[in-house]
Amino acid sequence: MMLSGRHARVLVGVIAVALTVTQFAPLAIGRNLFEISMLGVHVGATTAIAYLIFGWRSRRGPDDPVSPLDLMCAALAIACAVYFWFQGARVSERIEGVDEVFTADYVFGLGLIALLLEACRRVAGNVLMLLSAAFIAYVFVGPYLPGPLGHSGMSLMRFVDLQVLSTQGVFGTPISASANMVFYFVIVGAFLERSGAGHLFVDLAYCVTGRAWGGAAKASVVSSGLFGTVSGSAVANVLVDGVITIPLMKRTGFSKDFAGAVEATASTGGQLAPPVMGAAAFILADIVGVSYGSVAYAAIVPAVLFYLSLYVLIDAYSRRHGFAPNAELPVSAALRGLRERWHILVPLGLMIYLLTAQYSLMRVGAVSLAAIVVISWVRASTRMGLKDIYEATVAGARGAAEVAIPSAVAGIIVGVLVHTGMALHLERWILEIAGGSLLISLVGAMLLTLIFGMGMPTAAAYMVAAILVGPALQNLGVPGLAAHLFIFYFAVLSMVTPPVALAAYAAAGISGGSLWNTGLIAFGIAVPGFIIPFAFVFDQGILLDGEALHVVRTVGTAMVGVTATAAASGGYLFGALARPLRFVLFAAGVMLIAPNPTTELLGAGLGGAILVWQLRFASRARRSIVQPS
Template sequence: MVLSPRHARLLLGAIALGLAAVQFIPVFMGRALYEISLLSAHVGATTAIVYLMVGQSGRRKEGEGVPVLDLVCALLALACAVYFFRQGGRVAERIEGVDPVYTSDYVFGIVLILLLVEAARRIAGIVLAALAVLFIVYVFAGPYLPGPLAHSGMSLKRFIDLQVLSDQGIFGTPISASANMVFYFVIVGAFLERSGAGRLFVDLAYCATGRAWGGAAKAGVVSSGLFGTVSGSAVANVLMSGVVTIPLMRRTGFKANFAGAVEATASTGGQLAPPVMGAAAFILADIVGVSYGTVAYAAIVPAALFYLSLYVLVDSHARRHGLAPNKDLPLAESWRGFRERWHVLLPLVLMVYLLTSQYSLMRVGAVTMVAIIVVSWLRPVTRLGLKDIYAALVSGARSAAEVAVPSAVAGIIVGALVHTGMALHLERWLLDVAGSSLFVSLLGAMFLTLVFGMGMPTAAAYLVAAILVGPALQNLGVPPLEAHLFIFYFSVLSMVTPPVALAAYAAAGVSGGSLWTTGLISFGLAIPGFIIPFAFVSDPSLLLQGDALDIVRTVGTAVVGVCATAAASGGFALGRLSTPARAALFAGGVLLIVPDNASEIAGLVLLVLVMGWQLRFARGQAGAAGGGAAKPDACSETSTS
């Protein structure tokens, strides 16, 4: 027995509208809900959405029905939402560990936990689900375990009390951030997409870079970066903007694997770029206990360095392979598209203003959504009708589910870690492995974060790493914001890190290239991004903290260093770079990025030596050509790779 596709779409739409109504009641009616009422509605609705849109073996295709078992799971999730929604007043007044746990609490609590674990497996992969099961078992098996793994254990009553009747489990900090912050900006992204912002960003980027060296790839970098700031998902960004940018790159001479890699890396970086960044950034702000504006402000320079490196690398690659500018490239259509849609940017300007004016994120997201609808009516091409508004709400709810379910499961893991003492054991283990070396600790944190991020959405990868790795970094003296931004960056970069580089694999599907080769090239393009987090942990000037002169000096040398590493990776700087020159230039760039006087001087010396050699070689070529005796050599930009 199967629920028909039409009825499944209607049910999903009804759930999305119901969720939107619950989420927007506090904003527009001034009627605050009990916290657990809001969070339970958020968790139950998004869990139900997962069962309707994702089957046991993958996402359902268009026109595919929903098996009766999945329908039952969706309805049970909604039943759990209704039950805990009605417990809001009771939970707000009860004393944890003292007041009784009812039989209905056991029933609905156990059902919700089971539904969440399976939903997490479907939407975020086996790693997160397996971790949740492991820690649930660990909670009850503690007295029977050997050595440092042992703990006093926990009764079922205490477990249910913590997980579903307090703010230390499912309804803890991760899901609170998802419901109170992430949801509203996911909806904003869905409305922007529906109003034509994605096409606007492509047109804007193509007009700005289309006639430059490697113009189509540069347009892909700029447009994917712009749209990535509001989409919140690297894979979704690839699938939305890549269908336009990748064919443009292919038509102008870029090979399929490289074109897909550029799009994947640019789309991934969008989650690092203010003003919106990815969903994980909102969760980060809530965990660290700072405003989202503080996080976005600190991320400005690292995000700019990431995109600068990618832009310069594309330019260097284009020059090395002779992908010269096409001055006759027709841009009329792109200019026309830009003129038709430029007003869609106005709500983004309003959003930035509201963010910097200390309004609540809930209100900022809601007002921005209304502004998008109003502004869209200025021109017919962007006008949002009732069907478009409905489609945007459904699309936003589907995207919110990809954050909410992993966040709720992360809450289960957090509760288990804290109340069994395992969090302290993990912290001590990482500190013992690293000793007193901050650099070794950072390497270990990077590796663990990338491993946790394999096959998982960024928000889920960040949550797991923040739980398991964050405390150890802070114990070594890394301030909370720097520690969590470090983890956040590598959670994002896991999307282009083999062996499971989800963004790269999505781009390969669009370009027709090899999954593995596209993933490896994406990893190579993102390498400067792997250096930046180590730099801002060493010197917070890169996060715009500290003395103004130090900030200017550190940012200036980092800009030069990033350009040097990117040019070395692309293989061109005043001419084609030989292998030794590329290695020396890359090393010089890394030394310049590292905020230390001695390393900066060494990096500058290497940079001057390489560029001096390249300039001399270029002049030698020109002189030989003038004498009529020159032949193409290894540094000629027109020679083949």
Template sequence: MSDGAARSGFGALPGRWVQALIGIVAVALTVVQFLPLATGRSLYDLTLLGIHVGFTAAIVFMTVAASGRRQAATDALPPWDLAAAVLALACALYFAAQGARVSERVFGVDEVYPLDEVFGTLLIVLLLEACRRIAGLALALLAGIFIAYAFLGPWLPALLAHRGMTFMRFIDLQVLSTNGIFGTPVAASAQMVFYFVLVGAFLERSGAGQLFVDLAYCVTGRSWGGAAKAAVVSSGLFGTVSGSAVANVLVDGIITIPLMKRTGFKGTFAGAIEATASTGGQLAPPVMGAAAFILADVVGVPYATVAFAAIVPAALYYLSLYVLVDSHARRHGLGPNQVLPVAESIAGLKERWHILLPLALMIYLLSEQHSLMLVGAVTLAAIVTVSWVRRSTRLGIGAIYESIVRGARGAAEVAIPSAVAGIVVGVLVQTGMALHLERWLIAVAGDSLLVSLIGAMLLTLVLGMGMPTAAAYLVAAVLVGPALQGLGVPALAGHLFIFYFAVLSMVTPPVALAAYAAAGISGASLWVTGLISFLIAIPGFLIPFAFVADQGLLLQGPLLQVLPSVLTGSLAVIAVAAASGGYLFGALPLASRAVLFIGGILMITPDPRLDLIGFAGAAAVLGVQFWRRARSAGVTALPTS
């Protein structure tokens, strides 16, 4: 008996009706999200956020089983899942109806109605279960611990104690204020992330994923390690619109990983390259993933400012991957390979090149700092219009409907963890625990910025092992962001530092989700793929420390300050990547690799004296390599008797 048949019992909703209901909810959510643009009137915050959270929770209950297995289109929906979806929609409608009242009430002063307590409790329970299904147990369990902490404060040891909360005050905090479920994370999800997730779904449906792969093979297909370089380039390109490391691996890796293996790369290395390159997609503008939108809201700057500051760090990240692949390929003799489908890629590029035009338009609109709702709407209209240039990319009514449903399902993967993270953040702030932890971190680190940065990195990586990127970033930002600013780190640089490590947790063992997804495609060991992904990403671990120390890498400051920073940063990551790959104009001995690696680290610092020392070390290694190469050529050229 199939799983779908086993699930269809008394009261179960047939699969075709489930798909219809998902479609209705997805289209209704999309209409509400764009309603202010059509009417010229903004919705009340709670109206928009309540519908956003409730509708996405309903989608989760209809698309993900209690076991965590994704529902097939033919699966019937058990009555308990249908009931949970209906209750989530009821919560959405209730809180949407309270928008006007909540916009005028005062938190902690005005009355909390009995129905607020009923629907608030119901929403929290539903969110915890939806989060467990879509994001795993860790975040849901953490939220449960903090809910208990909110009530048990007076009975805890002095280090953790607080005044505690009444049930009424807890509900007031979580569902009737902007400090809990409907706080910054969900606001970013509804007012920013949703539009770009939808754009990504439309682009993918029109063939953008294949377009990026074709473009990458056209550029790199006939070079050393061409298949792996194509994976780096295509993953970076697709990551600019997907904003999800695992999604990037699953879309891009199914093409690139088998080709890498066919051209001589080991399965573990092929999976690791794809995982590391796909992870970098969340670091690459114009769409950097949900956490970047939350970052913009937390710091209080336009998203375009965040994307602009991230240009150089993202470029350095991908430069290091490209150089490492080239070095690895030359060391192992993986030269240009005729297996790669370059001719087919050129034909595909000619067929789909026009899909790049809406992406260019979106970048322009973002640079002009238009509202993200307007940017999303115009870009969607452009994608649909441009898609009709070729039959192979054309988006008809059915394809548009499928893209809306796919976009709504993608939005749920951001909205639900964001709402649950809001529960945690609300308790942390309201109980004073966030302030206590900030003081503790400052006391431990003393005046050492480096120690504080290392502590922030470790905390963020640990959180990222069990949470989605956005949730890990937000919790870490609340805990250590103020402490970094207290040590003189500018807000944007400090939060980008935390954001980078929340992203890099996707390739940091023991829970390296992007690497595990890639290993599933390559058929290689999960653990070995995760470890190699981490080693490949090491230059990426240095970049955040560099831009905290040198704001020029964030394009902050005059041009004469920015250019030297970018130049030395580029030389630094090239040196580190070549040392990791073990080849620079010839195979590198272990001692030369060590000198080159340390030289790269020194060059990435803002101290000119250390830059010179690092440059001198790298130049010495380069000189020795040229000497060995010339000597080897001379020996080879000697006549034989």
């Protein structure tokens, strides 16, 4: 018997509320839950939600029915959650590899893994699911493989013991970060969006940039950056922000492909911008063993550099192609909207304060949610009633499911890599191929992470790449935080890297442009940002780590370098740039970003020469500006 769409929504709501109550229960009862109990409920509930909102081939519409098979899978996922909830005390006391594995452990453990693999296929696509299935198969065929590919083998009992009765598999670091960190910020983001934060950020962007060259595109950069700090998802950012910014960019003269590419790149950068940098950043903090505040602090300057490059590139492009300030942009309406919703910034400021004050993320989430609801009552236009609170809770739980399932499946891969010894073999191979060269290792890490990102969500791509290449980079002397931020950045930038650029594809769906052209343009816009991670690996001054004078010099030259590369990409510097000068200016910018006094001086000399040339012939260069058709 099919479950109707209305009843399915009710069931998702019940599970979402139960999950949210469980997540915040430790605050109410004054003590932590058993780790396996908490994680078991998190995995089981989000898996059940996934089967109810995703069909065999695609996401269901609000009125689409749920098949009996999917309903049964959702029920089995809830049964697994209940089982592991009651195993918390036992698992916390048992000795891994020594104590008995019960028959029920096999049934519910293997059942949960099977449910996760299919849910992962629906949520994150085939690549991560097939990769995980291959690693599971490797556990049992490894003893029959030749040479370094082989391993001593693992019994089914040992496999179940490690994967579901310990914190080294399904319930490992990735899902721990999802449950203990990411969930609270996903639900806060859902509440902020429901209270009108998305419209507030768009209004603020138009007030700031509405009368500038290329104002509509710059507004997209500003609003997407602001909204991205609380959404943590590039695709979600595009879908929320792009429906407003992309049509306006098209109306002011930008092509469909360029408008979609600007929104995709700006939305992608939101995951790089503190205070909330997306699921992967929380997982990064857990893997490296530092506080999330330390990660956010280190990411401040790279995020500023990324958005500076976007802003300058759009300014240069707009001036070269004649997209002058447009009086038709809705600045007056934006000012009215800003006056109507400015108070929504108060909960966001409170959340940032609580994060910097080192409160637990659970408490930060609870206080922020309460503040959002209370502050929303200041104005009727933002007021959240019980229906809004319920719908925001459901939206948060649905968003958490799309992070939790890939995280749990990535945990399976991590567990196999570690316990079969494959992680050590891969690290050794990477070091041998690179021949001890840090630059070659970084390029390899970049390419591998971008490849993973083509078929996986950002968090999953980061986790797999972090396990495969993170230790190798650290063995070459790169500090842990810098090494993992490097991998994290390229996992994020994979959202705009063809041939599979998910954020660009989402933007093209709104703009009506070509998927391929939008992806290529988005990649071109993001190119200056590809240099930043290499710079902070070679000099952590960009991560605000070091003596004050050194940090100031490094950040200053990097900002000048990013400006130069962006101006070269946009084709304008006090006048249209000829193609040879664009290549030279871009190279000068790269030299300035590179943290080396010699390259900085050479870059400054080249950039200065081009600047003098452009200033001298500025009037002639301006006359060569191409007017929009």
